[in-house]
Amino acid sequence: MSADLLHRARSGDREAFAELVEPYRTELHLLCYRMLGSLQDAEDTLQEVLLAAWMGLEGFEGRSSLRTWLHRIATNRCLNALRSSSRRSAALAPADAVSVPAGRLPKPSRFGEVPWLQPYPDLLLDGLPDTNPGPEARYESREAISLAFLTALQLLPPNQRAVLLLRDVLGYRAAEAADLLGLTESAVNSALKRARQALDAARTPPIGASADPPAPAPGSPQEQELTDRFVAAFLGDDIDALIALMTDDVWLRMPPMPFEYRGVEDARRFFVAVHPHRSAVIRLVPIRANGQPAWGEYACDQVTGTLHCVGVLVATFAGGGLSELTHFEAATASAFGLPRTMA
Numbered sequence: 022m023s024a025d026l027l028h029r030a031r032s033g034d035r036e037a038f039a040e041l042v043e044p045y046r047t048e049l050h051l052l053c054y055r056m057l058g059s060l061q062d063a064e065d066t067l068q069e070v071l072l073a074a075w076m077g078l079e080g081f082e083g084r085s086s087l088r089t090w091l092h093r094i095a096t097n098r099c100l101n102a103l104r105s106s107s108r109r110s111a112a113l114a115p116a117d118a119v120s121v122p123a124g125r126l127p128k129p130s131r132f133g134e135v136p137w138l139q140p141y142p143d144l145l146l147d148g149l150p151d152t153n154p155g156p157e158a159r160y161e162s163r164e165a166i167s168l169a170f171l172t173a174l175q176l177l178p179p180n181q182r183a184v185l186l187l188r189d190v191l192g193y194r195a196a197e198a199a200d201l202l203g204l205t206e207s208a209v210n211s212a213l214k215r216a217r218q219a220l221d222a223a224r225t226p227p228i229g230a231s232a233d234p235p236a237p238a239p240g241s242p243q244e245q246e247l248t249d250r251f252v253a254a255f256l257g258d259d260i261d262a263l264i265a266l267m268t269d270d271v272w273l274r275m276p277p278m279p280f281e282y283r284g285v286e287d288a289r290r291f292f293v294a295v296h297p298h299r300s301a302v303i304r305l306v307p308i309r310a311n312g313q314p315a316w317g318e319y320a321c322d323q324v325t326g327t328l329h330c331v332g333v334l335v336a337t338f339a340g341g342g343l344s345e346l347t348h349f350e351a352a353t354a355s356a357f358g359l360p361r362t363m364a
Contacts, residue, residue, distance in 0.1 A: 027087075031078055038075055045088050047149055049095050051141075055165070055186055056099035058175045060139040060356055066102055070095045085200075092191065093201045096183050103179040127290040129280040135175045136277040140335050140349050141166060142357045143309035158192030165190045168311050168335060168347055173223035180204075181216035188213050236339045239312065247338045248307075248314045258300050260292045268342045275348040304328055308357045310335045317359040318348075328363045330354045 029037035042049075049070060054063035073094050081090055146166065164170070174182055180202070187198040188209070195213075199206045237243035247266070254262035264285050273282040273291055282291045292299065305316035315335040319328040330351045337345035354361070 027078075027081075035075075038078065041087070042071060042074060042091065045091050047145065047147075048088075049091055050145065051149065051166070052092065052095050052186065052191070053099055054141055055171065055174060055190070056096070056179075056182060057102060058135060058138045058171060060141060060353070062102065062137075066095070066098050070098050073098065089193075089197070089201070092187070092193075096187065096201060100179050100183060103182075125294060126280055127282075127287075127294050130283040130287050131281050132279040133274060133276065133281045135172050136279050138168070138172060138175065138276045139353050140168070140310035140315065140333055140347075140356075141171075143312060144357075146312070159189040164312075166311050167313065168337065169345065170220075171311065173220050176223065177216050177219055181212045181219070184209055184212040185216040185220065189217070236313075236337065239309070244314065244338060247341075247343070248336070251314075251336060251343060252305055252316075255299075256303065256305060258296070260289065260296070263292060263343075264289050266343045268340045268344045271343060272345045273347075274345070277350065302331065304363075305334070306359060308333075308359065310357070313337055315357075317354050317357065318351075319363065330359055330361055333357065333359075 026037050026041050030041050046067075050063055050067050053066045053070070054060060057063055057066065070091070074091060077094075081087070085093075160170075174185070177185065183202060184198060187193045187201060188195065193201065195206050195209050198204075199209045202209065204212075237247065250262070250266055253259075254266060267285050267288055270284060271288055273288055274280075282288055301320040302318045303321050304319040306319065308315045308317060310333065313335050315333060317330055318332045318334055320331045321328055332351050333349040333353050335347045335349065336343055337347075351361075
């Protein structure tokens with residue numbers, strides 16, 4: 022950090038301030054996304070963070086790095102947002118499910134607890150480091166962006182979520198995390214222990230089940246072979262081929278609707294039920310989301326012949342097959358640069 026740049030920013034030079042914070046912008050945005058689970062909420066909160074940093078820059082005394090100071094502002098803004106937000110309690114409950122337009126869906130395996138989750142475009146990850154960002158990080162930056170990780174993270178209480186991100190993702194030491202959050206070191210250690218236990222339980226197969234082999238490397242021939250098979254089966258209306266591609270404990274999700282289906286039998290019932298809608302999708306535009314293969318779904322308007330976007334699909338491959346498929350509403354497509362319509 023240049024002392025001259027900091028001086029100019031403190032003197033009211035907005036361009037100097039923008040240059041000062043730009044190296045941390047991507048990381049701050051991702052921290053907000055991990056805390057809140059929503060890309061839109063992350064965008065809004067990041068703007069609040071940058072405004073708070075601009076207004077409070079005179080109070081930055083340099084006792085910590087600028088990065089740490091910005092992480093403090095971002096974490097506490099996110100905690101405030103979580104504590105004041107009513108959208109979690111307003112999320113669809115099982116009793117509400119019968120009133121949604123998807124009333125023809127079969128009975129789900131369960132009702133999901135994270136209906137606000139949104140996908141994160143891989144294009145926004147380009148500015149992140151490829152190595153662990155701190156000496157005590159347990160997850161690399163890209164590893165901790167998967168939908169499975171994000172879903173499990175959203176089920177933690179806000180303080181535990183913040184502690185786990187600061188310690189295990191950003192790599193802060195316990196004393197540093199305590200200072201950032203205004204907690205004692207023992208409180209941080211206790212929260213981290215509980216958060217790790219909850220996260221491990223959510224991500225660990227049931228007793229007696231074997232863990233799936235790791236997902237194929239992004240862009241690898243193994244991943245390409247699986248994505249090619251998925252696209253062919255999906256666009257070919259071949260339910261048997263889709264089911265054959267799935268792992269035994271596959272999950273199907275569709276936020277913001279709470280319906281979730283687990284296992285090949287429930288997956289088959291689901292695909293049979295939605296066949297008329299799914300068969301209208303005639304093009305899948307490849308993108309990447311949360312470090313995973315993804316597609317924009319386009320269906321044909323029977324009147325105009327125009328293709329219009331009807332959603333975003335994100336696939337998780339593990340164990341040599343499809344272990345999770347998540348459908349997001351079409352409103353999330355714009356973040357990926359996907360057009361609303363195409364010829």
